Amino acid sequence: MKNTQDDFLRRFIFDKADVRGEYVSLRATWETIQERRNYPPHVRSAIGEMTAAAALISATLKFEGTLELQFKGTGAIQLMVVEVRNRKTLRATAKWSKDAGTNDQTTIFESGILAVTIKPDSDANTFQGIVETDNKSIAQALESYMEKSEQIATRFWLESNNQRVVGIFLQKLPGGATSEEDWTRITALAETVTQRELLSLECTDLLFRLFNEETVRVFDKEKLSFECTCSDQKISSMLLSMGREEVWSILKERSSVDVTCEFCGKEYLFSEQGITKLFASSVESNTN
Ligand SMILES: [Zn+2]
Structure with missing residues (x-):
């Protein structure tokens, strides 16, 4: 039996700054996703990052529904889909060409389109936004998407290895007189995070390592797990x-x-x- 205890989203806020954050860590869910396909390393790390990003964005939805991230590429990765339902369950898959194993990550994303689709459970309309990946990483593509479509400054830090998927996201809250300063200071602190720290530290240790000069309030864990909605x-x-x-x-x-x-x-x-x-x-x- 897999331990799904360690798969969660966790919201945090800065008491004295107009910035909010979200953290995600997946182990058992990530193991399940990897069991379905024999992912070449570069594809695995791309779908891992996209899984973390989808979970983080889903945490910002204020209603019940599905968030889907879909990448369609003309390079080595042809398709990646991650779907998160109600911030609680997710599923992911990818298709790639034979040379995906030898390409590096940048050529994998050299040309493609990343679509963000939000389907509310209610009768409200489905929303879809699209961004070209254009040699960017998934984090960079989504940052420019959020900037354009939501007009909210957002930053992502996404990492994965074969055991774990981890992501942090920060969003600048509108308003406050010091919000620009807060944003610059806090993203600069987050920018010091290393790949090793993201993958080895637990949530509160990581937030302390990055933001110990700030007053951070961390909320309860919200469990996430793998679930397929096929029928x-x-x-x-x-x-x-x-x-x-x-x-x-x-x-x-x-x-x-x-x-x-x-x-x-x-x-x-x-x-x-x-x-x-x-x-x-x-x-x-x-x-x-
Ligand atoms: Zn299924």
Whole structure:
């Protein structure tokens, strides 16, 4: 049994400065994500950073819903998707080309698009914003996205190795007379963090190491864990959207339609009988 105790988001604020922060650390959840795919090291570190970033951004949502970060690239990494639901559960996956193992991180991101999608559970509209990665790191791409779309100065520090994903984010609060000064001073302190410190220190030790000259108030941990939202119903509607012709051409080649969830590896098997029933019931519901 994996220990999910250590997977959490943790909000912190500066009592005497107009800056707020969020911290994330994932171990068991990260282990589960890595079990699904044999990620080459560079892909693994990219999807690790994106997982940390998605968790941190989801913590800023003030309503129930899903936050999705999706990267589509023309380089070695073709696709990365991280989805966080209600700040509590997440899932992630990636697709890459064969040369991903040899490329360095910068060429992996040389051209691509990073989309931030927020889907509220209520009837409120889905929001989507897009930023070009343009040789930037995930942190830099998201910082310029937040600056443009939300007009809020934001900084990310994201790290991962094969055991752990860690991230910090700082956001400048609007208002206060000293907010610009606060922001400069506190981001300069955060800037001194090393990769080793992020990956080896625990939350409060890390915050003390960085901000011991400030008054930091740390809130309770909010647990995060891996959970996939795939279901029979979702796979069925995906098959329906592919259309009768395409699904039947798969059936002709094999005796069944076999769909594997990209996120959790669960297999969904549809027999010819099942497919016939599925399309028949969709005709029924369309004519109703
Ligand atoms: Zn799944």
